[in-house]
Amino acid sequence: MITSKSNPKIKNVVKLQKSSERREQNRIIIEGRREIERAVACGFVVDTLFVCNEITRGAEDGDYEVGIKAKVVEEVSKDVFEKIAYREGSDGLLAVAIPKYSDIRDFKPKKNPLIIVLETVEKPGNLGAVMRTADAAGADAVIIADPRTDLYNPNAIRASIGTIFSVPLFSCSSETCIAWLKANDIKIYCTYLQASIDYLDADFRESSAIVMGTEATGISDIWVEAADQNLIIPMNGIADSLNVSVTTAIVVFEAVRQRRKNYSCK
Helix, strand or coil: CECCCCCHHHHHHHHCCCHHHHHHHCCEEEECHHHHHHHHHCCCEEEEEEECHHHHCCCCCCCCCCCCCCCEEEEECHHHHHHHCCCCCCCCEEEEEECCCCCHHHCCCCCCCEEEEEECCCCHHHHHHHHHHHHHHCCCEEEEECCCCCCCCHHHHHHCCCHHHCCCEEEECHHHHHHHHHHCCCEEEEECCCCEEEHHHCCCCCCEEEEECECCCECCHHHHHHCCEEEECCCCCCCCCCCHHHHHHHHHHHHHHHCCCCCCCC
16 A cells, blocks of 8 residues: 555655656546446556545445556555645545547548537536536547647546547647538538527538537637637527537537438528
């Protein structure tokens, strides 16, 4: 059992809380049984699994038997686990795993794909929430264009409750993303206030990419120019915008509704 906070393995996990260290070491932190199990089920490799039995024994489902496939399993004391944990109410499990990064130019979508694009997403929580929507809706991929946050930020993983591992996730420039979408004949729908139609009047039955910008500035000019159609969600109150994850869910599930068998637009 590791009982010292000065243990080299523990000190390294603390380092991995910084995005620069995660990039340099090509490692990510996954905390929580559900998130770790989902990562493993989706083919992610766990280097080291840290287990605090003192905490897991207090979990609702009783004693935890290590069944997660990992190269190394380390038991740690409660105070050591609290040193490496990044969230409150942890279940006593934390993994150091190897991330997956793929080039969107190598991705071959299926027929009539539904793609979600987030431009310059900054908040890990928003990314995680969008990944939950993507997973629930059965989206074919999520593309982060010109990202401003780490794809596998621990808070993004947490907000996604592990679904960040289940949907193909890519990062690239807006130029590369637009070129890929057009090369694959995927229609680009951007949420934008000008020259827009009600999202309920759009036809998402064919290959579609739903593009979201930041809440503060919206999408950039390059996307406005590339769009096949701009969309708007009518507002009936005093608010002039919605959280990007909420907006994504609204539009994406309209696309899902339209793609049901026997649906026909007006």
